[in-house]
Amino acid sequence: MDNMHGYQGSSMVQYQDHNDQDSRILDEGYLAFREGSDRRTEDGASSEETEGHDEDDEIYEGEYQGIPAGSRTKPGMTVWEAGMDTELRNHEEELAEQYEVIMQECGHSRFQWLLYLSLGFALMADGVEVFVVGFVLPSAEQNMCMPQEKSSWMGICVYVGMMLGALSWGGLADKIGRRQSLLMALSFNSFFTCFSSFMQSYEAFLFCHFFSGFGIGGTAPIAFPYFSEFLSRDKRGEHLSWLCMFGMIGGIYASALAWAIIPHYGWSFSMGSAYQFHSWRVFVITCALPALASIVAITFMPESPRFLLQMGWHDKAWMVLKQVHDTNMRAKGTPEKVFSVHQIGILQPKDEIVEIQTETGTWYQRFHVRIKTLLHLMWKNFLKCFEFRIRRSAVLLMAVWFTLSFGYFGLSIWFPKMIQQLQDEEYDSKVKIFDGERVKDFTFNFTLENQIHLHGEFVNVRFINMKFKSVTFMNFLFDNCDFDDITSMNTYFKNCTLRSTSFYNTDIYKEKFINSHLDNCTFKLFKQGCHIDFSNDYSAYWVYFVTFLGILAVLPGNIMSALFMDKVGRLNMLGGSMVISAISCFLLWFGNSQAVLIGILCLYNGLSISAWNSLDVLTTEIFPSDRRTSGFGFLSALGRLATIFGSLAFGSLVMTTKAYPILLASSLLLFGGLVAFKLPDTHNLILM
DSSP states (O other): OOOOOOOOOOOHHHHHHHHHHOOEEEETTTEOOOOOOOOHHHHHHHOTTTTOOOTOOOOOSSSSOOOOOOGOOTTTOHHHHHHHHHHHHHHHHHHHHHHHHHHHHSSSHHHHHHHHHHHHHHHHHHHHHHHHHHHHHHHHHHHTOGGGGTTTTHHHHHHHHHHHHHHHHHHHHHHHHHHHHHHHHHHHHHHHHHTTTTTOOOHHHHHHHHHHHHHHTTTTHHHHHHHHSSSOOHHHHHHOOOOOOHHHHHHHHHHHHHHHTTOGGGEEEEETEEEEHHHHHHHHHHTTHHHHHHHHHHSSSSHHHHHHHHHOOOOHHHHHHHHHHHHHHHHOOOOTTOOOOOOOOOOOOTTHHHHHHHHSSSHHHHHHHHHHHHHHHHHHHHHHHSTTTTTTHHHHHHHHHHHHHHHHHHHHHHHHHHHHHHHHHHHHHHEEEEEEEEEEEEEEOOEEEEEESSSSSSOOEEEEEEEEEEEEESEEEEEEEEEEEEESSSOOEEOOEEEEEEEEEEEOOOGEESSSSSEEEEEEEEEOOOOOOOTTTTHHHHHHHHHHHHHTTHHHHHHHHHHHHHHOOHHHHHHHHHHHHHGGGGGGGGSHHHHHHHHHHHHHHHHHHHHHHHHHHHHHHHSOGGGGHHHHHHHHHHHEEEHHHHHHHHTTTTOOOHHHHHHHHHHHHHHHHHHHHTTTTTTTTOOO
């Protein structure tokens, strides 16, 4: 079995009996290591000869079972260095065991549920960010004259921001703290999300959403480790799975608000002809509310005591643990119960940032040195995610994250595009063709939609305060006609002749006339900017409703994964869910209608959500505390990169045969599922 950081002891209570003999805590909060390691063998703790067994000769489920002592030595490491490494590792295991005992004494009650809701809002904001661009893009690209060939860059830009944010915030949280980093990331996201709603140009909107994605990219890599460090071993799997549900809630929130706000153009207002604040901008502002709610809630939450101990801040950690204990005891009706822990073992802090505050002169020199040192420490911590003890687990996790992200999000993008293609085909099949019509002395003041007019003529005809959508005039004559206050979408004049015709306050620009002849025509007061398609309400409702159904379909999977995470096991749930999802891809052969495709989409989402939940739990548990958010952040960034590749790959397969997306998605998910079974099971492991 792969080496891991975890350790399952035979009796955590034993540690409390001999902890004072094994270590002593200095007044400054630094730990002096025990003199000699032979006493651990006498006390029943692990040694070179007995590691991997307890007093009853039962094999641990941890990382060291069955591996000879010599095989744990790094290449190039001396015997003395190997001994020191083993000494430090053994001590880390004992401290982790002591922390587990303390968390069990603190219990699981009101404090964990308050933190659960606080972090839930953060993950809800993450779920919203995934959908917000897709919902506003159709309206935004029209409103801001966004070129069709550039519209795909919006989604890519957001995911690139998420990728860089996951790397940055994840690494930062291991050095300055989970709480502070999460507050900074959420503030980044909420500010740029709100700011983007006021942007009038495509470039500025793109810029804001890049940094919005950068901020939200740090939520998941921090939230899951943060919550896990307040949970005891027997509660960890289930409650981390419940936390995963907020991503789904964020998706439901986004789709419901998009459904309720974006198609209602009466919500918009304008300040002159240049500044237009349409309903989709109102929707963007509402998408920042979960992040703002999380900021307010997390402000009242303490830092992770596991992180504080890792940094050597014994007193702060003790105060937080006492707060957790007292809050839970009051909730349980036993406020008189006293927190019995008086001393907690800590590791010697290694953060060089502490020394630079007094060794440098001016404030800007200190700031420069601090940033430089911080980046250096983050890089060193990132490299530790691949050290020899957890290297194999990290590589396997990389394979699972990449294949699941590529297959899941790629196919999730292919589904709505395929449904949209079917809608377009149905729309085109309903086109009305008028051939050889003659209209004279008539006034049009109603919408013309999905029509083709051939070989006809309009004489002395007025078009007033109306809308054209998908209307084409071919080989047509317009004589002495007036176009007044016209809004058009996908409307063209091909091989037409226009004589003595006037255009006033319209968006029918000269590029709308293809191979046409204009004689004595006048154009006055063009509509400024680009305008929303006012006649596409049904299509918008349909897109949001389909997305809503697809997200709602993961609810049963979320509940099942939370209830059975510890009973079924992380590996069985992860690998099994990916393999079953791979098999379900072949149902796409039968997706010849919108209703069938929507049903397959719901089934696929419901089957694959268990894989995501178990992967989040596994990733949180595999990395030790000093690099937990760094490792999670790197894998999350890898997943975002795979999502970009998947969206490009599957997006190009919409117009091809179904065989390509089926084979690509199923093969990736199947491979990732089989790899997942090679990961170590972390169910009974104590967080290091």
